[in-house]
Amino acid sequence: MTVDCMVEDPRWAAIEDLAQVATDATLTRLGLEPSVFEVSVLACNDARIAVLNEDFRGKPRPTNVLSWPSAERGAAMDGEMPVMPQFGPDNELGDIAIAYDTCAREAAEAGKTIGDHTIHLLIHGTLHLLGFDHERDRDATLMEGLETEILGKLGIADPYRNDTGHQAS
Structure with missing residues (x-):
């Protein structure tokens, strides 16, 4: 996978590595060869997003x-x-923007590392690029299941679960 990162906020020091891990893991899980696809990531702040x-x-x-x-x-x-996309002349899957302030706040509120939460959000964004959504109930179940599986690997x-193993609300 080619991940092209534009870093507008310098607090995103590790974004390139995190984006590579998240996009490669997502494509691999879906049976796609990561090396033939491209994603652009804008690493910004809350004002920009x-x-x-x-x-x-x-x-x-x-x-x-x-x-x-x-x-x-x-x-x-x-x-x-x-x-799923097929290998062809245009292998650009799309663009993702991620906001440092919101990501850091959510990670802190959930007791997670910012790295783990960033990977989750980038997996989520990559799934959106691949046509997954969470507007309809069964689509949401499918997407959340894939996110959980990829993160687990x-x-x-x-x-989506709290410390007691129950679904988070």
């Missing part, structure tokens, strides 16, 4: 991660797998 969130989603506030797929790949039926705890 708030502008992007308003411009593209009409929500004038910061968020943790945003993604822009290069093509529509979503599943027609709730809970079905999206159409990386030795990172299930982000």
Whole structure:
């Protein structure tokens, strides 16, 4: 996988390595060869992502991660797998933006390392680039299950469960 990182906020010192781990693990899990695909990552702060969130989603506030797929790949039926990209002349999957302030705050609130939370958010963003979504119930179940499985293979705890093993609300 080629990950092109644009670092606007210097607090994102390790973003390139984290992005590589997250995108490679996601593509590998889905049976795709990571070396033939490309993703761009913007590592920014809350002020920048708030502008992007308003411009593209009409929500004038910061968020943790945003993604822009290069093509529509979503599943027609709730809970079905999206159409996976094929190796071809354009192997750009899309763009991801991630905000340091929100990521760091969420990690601290959840008692996680910022590295683990960043990998989770980048896996989440990569799945969006591949057509996964969480708007419909079964789509959300599929996406969260994949996130949990990929994170588990990386030795990172299930982000959707609390310390007692119950689903987080």
